[in-house]
Amino acid sequence: MNEGQDWVYSDIVKEHFMHPRNYLKGNENQFEYDAVGMVGNPICGDQMRMYIKVVDDKIFDIRWKTYGCASAIASTSALSELAKGKTLDEALKISAKDIDNYLGTLPKHKFHCSVLGHEALADAIKKYRENS
């Protein structure tokens, strides 16, 4: 593989970037959530917010917003699909590798972008538990 191909995105990454799942359009008041997690990526300075609605200790619904890149958008879209319906403990176990597998692999140097959504989700779950 030559260096230029390191930037090639899989079709599923492009699809999630163009049509992100569970993206919060507009104002956060348009989504009824129980907790919000926030995180910044120290590598690039991008930010992520993750909103969760919890019922019976499961992620009943989820929304997110980011100022992140295409990889962050696609990987958080995938994460939101993977997390929906899972218990909070199960959702915490979703790894960057799981997201990478779901998306058919991200370019290696963009792997750090897939961590952003997971960290925001972990922060949302932590805040939910602190306030429950």
Ligand code: FES
């Ligand atoms: S470059 Fe910042 S999240 Fe990808």
